[in-house]
Amino acid sequence: MNSILNPDAPEFYPHLETVTQNGYTSVNKTLKASTYLPSGESQEILKTFTNFNIIKCQLTENIIVQSNQIVINELPTMLKNDDLEHNMETIIDVNDVMLDRVNINIDAESGTSKPNDQLVNNSRNVSAWNDGPVHAKIKMGSTSFFGAKHIPRPQLTFKDTIDNSENLWVPKITEKPNNIKPLALNLLYNDDGEAIGYEHPYKEELDLYHPPLEFTDRGPEPPIFPPPLEETNFTYIDTEALLDELVKHLETVKELAIDLEHHAYRTYQGITCLMQITTNEGGDFILDTLALREHIYRLNVIFTNPTKVKVFHGAESDVLWLQRDFGVYVVGLFDTHQAAKALKFPGLGLKNLLMYYCNVDIDKKYQLADWRIRPLPQELIDYARMDTHYLLYIWRQMKHDLLQAAAEQPQLLLSVFEQSRQVCGLTYNKEIIKEDSHMPMYIRSRKLFNARQMAALKILYKWRDSQARLLDESPKYLLPNHMMLALAESLPREVQGVNAICYPVPPFVKQNLITIHKMLLSCRQLPVEPQLYQMPTSIRNMVNAVRYTASYNVHDLSHFPDISEEQQVNMDNATLLTKDLKCQPDILAFKDTSNSNKNKDIVSSLNVDAKLFIPPYERYRKYRSLAQVEEMEEYKCKEAKIAAISKGNELIETEVLAKVQQAKEQIEYDTKKKGTKVDDVVVSNNVHLETKSQRKRKISSDKVEGKDDTDRIIQNPTKETKSNHKLENIYKNINYKKFYSDKDTGKANPKMKFRKQK
Structure with a gap:
């Protein structure tokens, strides 16, 4: 058996075909399964379970044993069982060695350098860089990568x-065919009076658009299934004359399918490289938009005609690319992606629609191809044609399904046209870098940076963006995101540290190595805050939600077929396994704290800052003791208050009787002295007589409390008596505080209220 990657290779490994075809799929599934493993606080919680530690330790040991079989072939060092830092450095070194060997072989195969020269001298042949683009096609199982060098x-x-500046993008349109309102570029402003862009040139036409009846009614005949690519007419358009012929042909059709191929890796805003158009009458067309960039605007006559339906799949990006590069707009769009949403399809991609309606399985293996390659290889041409070849047939079938789903009523179909109309109303605007533009990347990384690291990330992000605008390169090409995060996190002191982190070093980093190092050193001079960087509350909640999502389904891996129970764990040797692998739980909650807490009182044990963990039941017992003590103190305080009140009542009653007796004796004494008959008497607070002009109060004999007649102090006045006297309140100035001490109660008693007697 020969190798698929190299048919001339000898038979050196009996299962090479299985490894090359299934290896990529296995690695991909393994990476997806690893995202469901617990991390952070979720892992700390699960580490409290013995079974989880046993399985984790067994899997760790198996991975290390298998990885060492690969590592030993590249480096003499081996992975260790409990040294994470050492293992990470070893894996990075092994990957670097293997990637260097792959790069050497690719350069040797493409003719850039010879194998022997590469080992002797790292300098490349300069003349080889000027020989033109070098195409490379690499196939890994069912996936193919098509690229080129020196384009x-x-x-x-x-x-x-x-x-590429941050100035407002001005629409390129100079003519407005099929217009209802003449061309006018109107600025739009926000609430602060700042200009934010230009109004859509075809806004009036889109607002008044309604699909023709022939596009909302069921057709008289079922659509014809398109022939295969080999039997379909194909035209490659790369000249102005061929473009004019295409426009004349499109004026005669009612339906056309459109798609674009875009490149954004070696340019800042992106470039539209190809346009595919398919009609039922003319077949497939591919336009070289790089060669015809200044002439594509002529398609506005067709694309803005409301009597023609333009079928796209996922037109959100295509509409913006047409505006940015060519000044072309779309009126009369039907988006099959929006139709798939309305029909509630489980898969919304073009691949799913082709399989459902056409029973055609296309492979998106060239989706990441470099579409700047000229001349286009036949594989890329066939791949581009498939995007529109069956699209008109799919649109007819989806229209039938939309009408059938709404009981032959056009409401559902019209809703898809409305969603497509809103897509046409999108307008292109440049990306603007703000103060927090680096935050989405920081949140996705799930890292925790201090003040220095956040400052480094922010300054690197802005500097990279400014350089990308100047050089018209994508920011990720100049400095990949993972390298920028690693630089901001490590803040290397030496220049060699920058090279080590950014290995393999991008060309842009090599040219600006000193500048990057100076920026990182300046960030090291900043003060380090004791707390971590405080993210906004909404962002922090979102990060926590993402972090804790995996903890609910950490054991549910049944949907991954490669994760099986082939490796059984011997539960009988659980104790021995955890002892040998040093994986006992290291959480303080499960350490014996009984001896350390014997001599500590309740208050110190309940301290939230205590380093030792108190089990919940022990904490409950101590809190219960405190609660009982508080209840006893409260009960004693209530008893003291009741006793003080009762004692005060007795003293008040005794003193009141004494005062009444004293007043009675004084009245009798004054009466005998003056020798007058007293019908009305007045007793003041000081127990002496007052005049009639003073305020008086009658005291009835049957209202005065007393057990015998001697307790009465005043008799009811007779009718003949002209002067009426009133006994004033004798309780007014009594000091009740002296009747009980502060020991009986901690608070002053309220004033005693007595009902007035008549």
Whole structure:
């Protein structure tokens, strides 16, 4: 058996075909399964279970044993069982060695350098870089990668100047065919009076658009299934004359399917490289939009005609690319992606629609191809044609399904046209870098940076963006995100540290190595805050939700077929396994704290800052003791208050009787002395007589409390008596505080209230 990657290779491994075809799939499934493993606090909680530690330790040991079989072939060092830092460094070194060997072999195969020269001298042959683009096609199982080196930058040949500044993007449209309102570029402003963009040139036409009846009614005949690619007419358009012929052909059709191929890795805003158009009458067309960039605007006559339906799949990006690069707009769109949403399909991609309606299984293996390659290889041409070849047939079938789902009523179909109309109303605007533009990348990384690290990330992000605008390169090409995060996290002191983190070093980093190092050193001079960087509450809640999501389904891996129970764990040797692998739980909650807490009182044990963990039941017992003590103190306080009140009542009654007796004796004494008959008497608070002009109060003999007649102090007045006297309140100035001490109660008693007697 020969190797698929190299048919001329000898038979050196009996299962090479299985390894190369299934290896990528196995690694991909393994990576997906690893995202469901617990991490952070979820892992700390699960480490409290013995069974989890046993399985974790067994899997760790198996992974280390298998990895060492690969590592030993590259480096003499081995992975260790309980040294995470050492293992990470070893894996990085092994990957670097293997990638270097792969790069050497690719350069040797493409003719850039020879194997022997590469080992002797790392300098490349300069003349090889000027020989033109070098195409490379690599196949890994069912996945193919198509790329090229030394491709001339197409931006250098464009007649229109590319503006990557943060100034407002001005629409390129100069003519407005099929207009209801003449062309006018109107600025839009926000609430603060700042200009934020231009109004859509076809806004009036889109607001008044309604699909023709022929596109909302069921057709008289079922659609014809398109023939295969080999039997369909194909035209490659790369000249102005062929473009004019295409426009004439499109004026005669009612339906056309459109798709675009885009490249964004070696340019800042992106470049539209290809346009695919398919009609039932003319077949498939591919337009070289790099060669015809200044002439594509002529398609506005067709794309803005409301009597023609333009079928796209997922047109949100395509509509913006047409505006940005060519000044082309769309009126009369039907988006099959929006139709799939309305029909509630489980899969919304074009691959799913082709399989459902056409029973055609396409492979999106060239989705990441470099579409700047010229001339286009036949594989890329066939791949591009498949995006629109069956799209008109799918649109007819989806229209039938939408009408059938709504009982032959056009409401559901019209809703898809409405969603597509809103997609057409999108307008392109440049990306603006703000103060917090780096935060989405920081949140996705799930890292925790201090003040220095956040400052480094922010300054690197802004500097990278400014350089990308200047050089018209994508920021990720100049400095990948993972390298920028690693630089901000490590803040290397030496220049060699930057090279070590960014290995393999991108060309842009090599040219600006000193600048990057100076920025990192300046961030090291900043003060380090004691707390971690405080994210906004909404962002922090979102991060926590993402972190804790995996903890609910950490054991539910049944949907991964590669995760099986082939490796059994011997539960009888659980204790021995955990002892040998040093995986006992290291959480303080499960350490014996009984001896350390014997001599500590309740208050110190309940301290939230205590380093030792108190089990819940022990904490409950101590809290219960405190509660009982508080209840006893409260009960004693209530008893003291009741006793003081009762004692005060007795003293008040005794003193009142004494005062009444004293007043009675004084009245009798004054009466005998003056020798007058007293019908009305007045007793003041000081127990002496008052005049008639003073305020008086009658005291009835049957209202005065007393057991015998001697307790009465005043008799009812007779009718003949002209002067009426009133006994004033004798309780007014009595000091009740002296009747009980502060020991009986901690609070002052309220004033005693007595009902007035008549």
